[in-house]
Amino acid sequence: MSATIKDVANEAGLSVATVSRVLNNSANVSDEAAEKVNMAIEKLGYSPNFLGRNLRKRETNVILVLMPTSEHSFYMKIVAGIQKYAQPRGYDIICASSNSTSEIEVRQMNMLFNRTVDGVILLGTSYDADTLNKLSKNYNIALCCEGVEGAELLTVVVDDEQAAYDAIKELIRLGHRKIGFVGANDSSASSKNRHSGYVRAMKEFLGEVREEYIYTESFEYECGQKALEYFRNLSDPPTAVFCVSDLLAISVIHKAHDLGMKIGEEISVMGFDNISMCEMMLPTVSTVEQPCEKLGEMVVRKLISNIGAPSGAKDNGYYTVPHRVILRDSTGNIKK
């Protein structure tokens, strides 16, 4: 159907080798020949078939980004950061979403195994540490945003524990003493670490952790609302709530609003991620910023360098990128 390099060679009256040289800007081709080739390409509307090229070169210059869900703008921001760095360096970025289904994730990972892509960045995964370690021996894989405990492969994240700690510290600075925690009941490292940071801060500054202030269910939107309901029914409800995601925070805020509570006054709410919605919401949402662009840039930079490296010389390091607590309208000083 479409023209091949052979057609171009015939049209130009030269060999395929020469055409290939022109295509790849390699040296040792006369201006005259190049001219002929380019004319033939133009005439035939030729575009090189990368399946052939990639098969031969054993590389595709494509990196796949796999995310648990495509509907969180947070992930797409990271992808944007990845792309910004990778594109100018000759790598195409493609992404796919697993809908948090390990079956789909495995299927997507086939693109790595079957050499359709040179490397994969996982923005969350259902693989366990063992599997990841095994895979990363033979393939170029990196984790971003979401580490996996015990996995020894390239990982770029924020320090979730410290970030949660810092967030709680800010709430305490605002005068809060009764601080709720809203998280997900999963086994992810980030969930665990954010919880630990909360616990550490509470112990350090207030001397105790009240179990009834901890509500964990899932990342679903509804859970924020349920959490607030739960807190409200306590005999001594918290005055501030720290949520492990902005979406949960927004959900808490929504519920608080429905209950007629003044947000930032009667109740303070802090999220995590700093998705763009935080600034658009009324009230604007205080949060812990994950520097998406930096996360993306750093992970892809290191991954690309791994792709080019001999398999013994891979960087399997664990890197953290600085976070930042951003106070907006959803948090305020405690009323005495």
Added chain:
Amino acid sequence: MSATIKDVANEAGLSVATVSRVLNNSANVSDEAAEKVNMAIEKLGYSPNFLGRNLRKRETNVILVLMPTSEHSFYMKIVAGIQKYAQPRGYDIICASSNSTSEIEVRQMNMLFNRTVDGVILLGTSYDADTLNKLSKNYNIALCCEGVEGAELLTVVVDDEQAAYDAIKELIRLGHRKIGFVGANDSSASSKNRHSGYVRAMKEFLGEVREEYIYTESFEYECGQKALEYFRNLSDPPTAVFCVSDLLAISVIHKAHDLGMKIGEEISVMGFDNISMCEMMLPTVSTVEQPCEKLGEMVVRKLISNIGAPSGAKDNGYYTVPHRVILRDSTGNIKK
């Protein structure tokens, strides 16, 4: 580095043809042979190289979705719809974002030209109709969400003109007579059609279109705020505002809130798209729903059938999917 089909054949003591047959579940292979092959595959950790397979089969079973920007949840919802249909039918969906840059878009399109993917769905494009028509002769391309005037290729959209008309009709039903329009100053079909729908409704129901009620700039968040500022400075400001995107509507709402206006009372605001943020916002945002999942499903269904069809028998139809006006808290009855 990694095992090839030849290695498997050697290990199993069979020919590559037999291995290939096992790999493709084709008939005419004994249980015994299949067993041997599977053991060899297991032992070697073999995974077929799709570059070879695809090169040979002249198909990849991958569809690329190109979007102008990856940071609008709206697009990702459509991708989800596409994936939901395509995945079980043996197609992988990958996506990439052009950041609304035609240069990047062209580059991404190379994946189509160089046969890395079997087809492309454009959720917006900077290509003009002529180019699209030419390309669609040789490649499988479809437009979704955003049509291009004069382009004769598979297109699946909502009826933007009618949708805007319906939205305005609802505002009028709520008693509004002074209705502002906030749009983008681009040349896209959807912008044009939504504007036309606004004009038609205003003329039909109110007999006139007041030019000073039309504010067009861009889709940037700030523009909603600017629009409201502009409207407020009119001697006779609108009581309701129709925005061509939810993001603009949210921006208008934010500004109105900052100005101390009661949303849904002093000013009504209607968006377009029904992104998830609409339900999370305070107040919740009235909007025109685009049925993302249906859009995605329909376009990919028809595209897949085009991919399988002889080039003469392609469906280049223009299809619309029903929209729906959703009234929430950001719109209310006019106060007399």
Added chain:
DNA sequence: GTGAAAGCGCTAACAC
């Protein structure tokens, strides 16, 4: 500076 030819990993037509 150019061409001939091998081969990347795979599938499928053909032979047995």
Added chain:
DNA sequence: GTGTTAGCGCTTTCAC
């Protein structure tokens, strides 16, 4: 039921 082999479109070594 299985094996042999040509060839998908390309790059690259080796001759010249």
